[in-house]
Each structure stands twice: as C-alpha cells, then as structure tokens.
Amino acid sequence: MRGVAVVFCCLAGGIFGAVSPAIAASCPGNPNAIGTSRTITVDPSALPRIGSMQYKTTLALEDHEVAITFDDGPLPPYTNRILETLAAECVKVTYFLVGRQANAYPDLVRRIYSAGHVLGTHSQNHPLTFDQMALTRVEREVDGGIASVQTAAGDPRAVAPFFRVPGLLRSKQVESYLATKSIAVWSADEVADDWFRQVSAKDIVRKAMSRIEAKGHRGILLLHDIHPATAMALPVLLRELKAKGYRIVQAVPTGERPKMLPEPQPAMVADAAGGWPRLVTTTASAATKTPNKSDALKPKAGKSGPGNTDRTIKTARHNLRDKLARHDRGRDPVVTASISRKKQKAKTAATDAGWTLFQR
C-alpha cells in the first residue's frame, strides 16, 4: 500500500464474520509467544468489503483483537525474516501477494502457505492507477495476480478469494468486478506507514500501537513484508501487543483448503552446452526442418571480417535461439512456458514504472 488517496471515516456497525475455536493454545518452544487465539471465517458473499479505513464493514474483532496482514511480497530476505518471526511467535496472518513477485519467488509463496498463513492477492504488477484503469486492465491485473499466485502455490485452492487494491485506490468499477467473482475486497483498519523511506522500526511500532488503541483497541493492521524496517519492527510489535493484553486473530476463507501443496515441478534442464532454452530435437525434424546449430554459427560470406567476428557469432547465436524457439513452440510445453514467462517478465519490467518507484 502506498499513499491512501481517500480515507473514509469508520463506523462501528456492519460487523460480520463467523468465529471458530482457538487454533493455538500454546506455542512449542516459546512459552512467552503471543500465539494466535482464534480464526474468523470470511465469506465474501456475506462480507464483500472489509476494513473501516474505507468501508462501513470490517472483521468481527472483539476488544483487544488484532488481525495482521502483509502486502506486496514475497521479497527475500525480508519475507523470510518475517516468516521466521511469525513462526517463533506462532502467529498466523493473511498475505496479499503481488503476482509478479510470486512468479519470481514461488518457493516463498509455498513457504508462506505451508506455515499456515492465508494467501490473498494484490494484483499482478501493483500499478498505482486502479482508480483510473479501464475495466479490461483491471481484469488483467486481478486475474493475472490470482493466476500467478495459484501457479506458484501449485494448487489453485490454496489462494483465498481475498483481494487488496494496490495503494487502496479503490473504485466502484474494481469493487463491482471483484463482486462478480465472489472475491472480498480488503482495505484495513490501521496502517503503520511502514512504506515510507525514512520510517524506523521504532516508528512503525509506535504508530501501529497508537492507531490500534485509537480504533477501539482492535483492528486489521496493514503492514508490508518487503521492507527491512517492518521485518525489524515485527518482533517488538508482537511483544508490545502481548504486553498490553492483545490477541492475534487470523481471517481465513470459507471452504476446504489443501492441507499440503504438491511438490514443485523440477527445474528446467539446460542442454549439454549450457544453453537456454532447453533444445529439443526429434529425428524427423532434425533431418528436415530443424535449424542446424553449427551451420547457423558460421559467419555468412561477405559479412564477416576482422573486428566483427565476435559480433557476428553473437548475432548468429541470438538468431538461432529465436529460430529454435519458434521451431519448437507449440510442440514442447516446457520451452513454450519458459519463453512465455521470459517475455512476460521483460514486458512488465519495462512498463510498470509505478512498481519500480514503489519498491524503492
């Protein structure tokens, strides 16, 4: 989240959410842990909009109950540090992951889920223009983010129907689209300004505590697992919350979630020469249409000469890879998927200045 453009004053009414029994009475190895006292099951059809910063409805938290959420990850090493703190304190939270980050760090997505946290989504590229976008781009960002996190997790059922708009830049169009997909849109009850460049861990703890207290000693706290100050603040914040009598509550989606994720697919194997992508040839294609690597690397007559041999070979290699990729596309799903991922990565890196600025 960055720059809350519009903040609506909260109202106390409109509180929903089913309550389940306590999920962690004790924390192995840490008798002083704050733990997680219970879960609240959220059904998007009963509670489509969540968070008093922008909506009239929020989680049914009782006095001195806090639900912690993390946006924008995963991003090592900060996500890792935060996961370690949460594990040491037996705290379960809700994540809102960015699709392109999930593509880049699928192992971390799996680790988050396997540790008992909930996977919500936060768009594919984190554009800070959700309140101005055409519907087609909204659809692409929402659906793309969900698809990326599902792919990283390896099981679509692992992803909750929870979405938080980047920058909290909500619009009726976005909310309507999410409603058609039975996805709950999450705002928050409190932020701790942990996205500011100069903020210290101490400031984050102070702001989080004072704002939770000001909102009736409860609330959904929005943090970011991509910042070092947040990772440093979290152990202190959890100790402070415990010392002041707070309990942690985790919001979970309705329905069954997979207990375990499937094993990830093995990594792509490089060809004998260490090239990329993996080159796949068949007897028939090799004999007829498959381009020949050694032929392709031979400088063409009249175009090579002293001083430009290296460049010629480089160009030839580049052309060969393209040619082979085109040749094998549609036949080899591994190559096709790899090319598609690489192109998508290059495209999003080039077009999304907002995210670059955001990451700092």
Ligand SMILES: [Zn+2]
């Ligand atoms: Zn964000």
